[in-house]
Amino acid sequence: MKFPSEPFKIKVVEPIRRTTPVERDRLLRDAGYNLFRIPAESVYVDLLTDSGTSAMSDSQWAGLMLGDESYAGSKNFYHFEETVRSIFGYTHVIPTHQGRMAENLLFSTVLKPGMCVPNNIHFDTTRANIEHQGAEATNAVVKEAYDPADESPFKGNMDLGRLEEIIHRVGRDRIPLVLLTITNNSGGGQPVSMENVRETRALLNRYEIPLFFDACRFAENCFFIKEREPGYADRSILDIARELFRYGDGCTMSAKKDGLVNIGGFLSLNDERWVQDITNMLILVEGFPTYGGLAGRDLEAMARGLREVLDEDYLSFRVGQVRYLGELLDHAGVPILKPIGGHAVYLNAKDFLPHIAQHEFPAQSLAVALYRDFGIRGVEIGTVMFGKKETGTGRVLHPKLEMVRLAIPRRVYTNMQIAYVAESIIDLYRRRERIRGLTMTYEAPVLRHFTARFEELDRTAHIQPVIS
Numbered sequence: 001m002k003f004p005s006e007p008f009k010i011k012v013v014e015p016i017r018r019t020t021p022v023e024r025d026r027l028l029r030d031a032g033y034n035l036f037r038i039p040a041e042s043v044y045v046d047l048l049t050d051s052g053t054s055a056m057s058d059s060q061w062a063g064l065m066l067g068d069e070s071y072a073g074s075k076n077f078y079h080f081e082e083t084v085r086s087i088f089g090y091t092h093v094i095p096t097h098q099g100r101m102a103e104n105l106l107f108s109t110v111l112k113p114g115m116c117v118p119n120n121i122h123f124d125t126t127r128a129n130i131e132h133q134g135a136e137a138t139n140a141v142v143k144e145a146y147d148p149a150d151e152s153p154f155k156g157n158m159d160l161g162r163l164e165e166i167i168h169r170v171g172r173d174r175i176p177l178v179l180l181t182i183t184n185n186s187g188g189g190q191p192v193s194m195e196n197v198r199e200t201r202a203l204l205n206r207y208e209i210p211l212f213f214d215a216c217r218f219a220e221n222c223f224f225i226k227e228r229e230p231g232y233a234d235r236s237i238l239d240i241a242r243e244l245f246r247y248g249d250g251c252t253m254s255a256k257k258d259g260l261v262n263i264g265g266f267l268s269l270n271d272e273r274w275v276q277d278i279t280n281m282l283i284l285v286e287g288f289p290t291y292g293g294l295a296g297r298d299l300e301a302m303a304r305g306l307r308e309v310l311d312e313d314y315l316s317f318r319v320g321q322v323r324y325l326g327e328l329l330d331h332a333g334v335p336i337l338k339p340i341g342g343h344a345v346y347l348n349a350k351d352f353l354p355h356i357a358q359h360e361f362p363a364q365s366l367a368v369a370l371y372r373d374f375g376i377r378g379v380e381i382g383t384v385m386f387g388k389k390e391t392g393t394g395r396v397l398h399p400k401l402e403m404v405r406l407a408i409p410r411r412v413y414t415n416m417q418i419a420y421v422a423e424s425i426i427d428l429y430r431r432r433e434r435i436r437g438l439t440m441t442y443e444a445p446v447l448r449h450f451t452a453r454f455e456e457l458d459r460t461a462h463i464q465p466v467i468s
């Protein structure tokens with residue numbers, strides 16, 4: 001196991017507080033067993049998300065003081081625009097307050113009801129924004145992605161046969177663009193290879209369909225290409241990123257991940273026809289095109305973060321720290337999704353808790369137990385997030401994977417805290433039989449995982465589940 005050494009030292013600290021299991025049990029009951037409803041102050045190691053949780057560098061903090069808060073034409077916008085163009089290469093750069101707004105602007109412009117957007121696997125906000133337009137969000141990832149034990153190096157790849165089938169089924173005119181999510185968050189943070197990007201591009205050229213990237217974790221994806229794909233070992237991350245984006249026509253970006261900022265995002269693209277409508281919508285719902293829902297200082301921090309994230313020492317520590325956690329768990333026999341992804345370790349809840357049926361939410365039950373016993377917060381990526389009622393029958397369709405994602409914030413936790421997480425999970429695994437399933441007592445019509453409420457099954461034998 002390789003020990004990931006930090007390429008930074010700590011200059012500012014934020015105290016965190018330990019709570020007791022009894023306190024956490026009460027908090028869980030008050031929160032309806034939904035970890036999104038737990039106050040962050042009562043979490044010891046918070047692995048809910050790597051989104052917006054990064055520690056900024058001294059250079060980024062210094063950049064905040066250089067914020068030019070002019071309504072129009074802030075100098076920070078030009079710095080940001082130049083940075084995005086130099087990495088991603090697309091003509092138009094549209095700042096947004098976060099990734100889902102970039103998705104919303106794009107899809108509300110290009111989609112009409114009945115259309116379809118294929119992707120390797122859509123992230124939940126991407127799917128929701130597409131479905132909000134009355135269109136279909138279809139996944140076409142390679143089949144290895146659904147086998148947690150398969151060690152293929154690029155499990156985020158698009159299945160080109162499946163993609164072509166979708167194009168034939170739906171018709172080219174009803175597919176305004178195809179997306180590729182790099183790395184593929186909902187499939188375990190798995191990368192997409194350059195070869196697959198190139199082949200996807202070639203296929204789409206035959207049908208004249210544009211290719212867009214969901215680029216949130218582009219630098220981590222490029223790091224995997226450098227590590228795993230023949231011909232890239234001696235290329236810089238910037239160079240790899242430039243090649244990758246050249247095969248596309250645009251991207252949506254949540255800079256809360258590989259932008260190393262706490263808020264920010266953008267949409268970048270070449271298409272002149274789409275840009276006009278997107279800009280008009282931006283002004284209506286976000287702000288003027290040179291700030292797009294952000295302050296000038298946020299744009300400066302984002303410009304600096306986008307450069308820092310390309311640093312190989314940083315990336316090797318970043319991916320190394322995630323791998324360190326994964327390997328500690330794997331060596332102890334804890335079932336995890338393999339290979340270990342770029343931003344998170346995914347516990348395979350089906351194998352961790354084989355005694356809990358999928359309709360009793362094994363991954364949510366595991367996340368609850370991890371918080372109650374150790375104050376560690378992960379997130380369910382399984383039936384709560386992706387389970388769907390079939391129209392007509394009302395039958396619940398369960399996703400193939402049932403996982404708890406332990407997303408590691410960037411530059412935030414020490415390796416000692418990561419070792420504590422591993423030790424806690426190994427302990428929980430040894431006592432796994434006592435973990436109980438849950439029943440859902442409230443669900444919202446969209447993105448239900450954020451607000452759903454549950455009861456523990458043994459406490460609520462009388463409660464009728466709202467889904468079966």
Ligand SMILES: Cc1ncc(COP(=O)(O)O)c(C=O)c1O
Pocket residue numbers: 051098099100101123125126181185214216254255256265
């Ligand atoms: C792959 C992917 N796409 C889009 C988003 C949405 O970004 P945001 O949370 O900034 O709206 C996320 C956020 O986690 C994501 O992981």
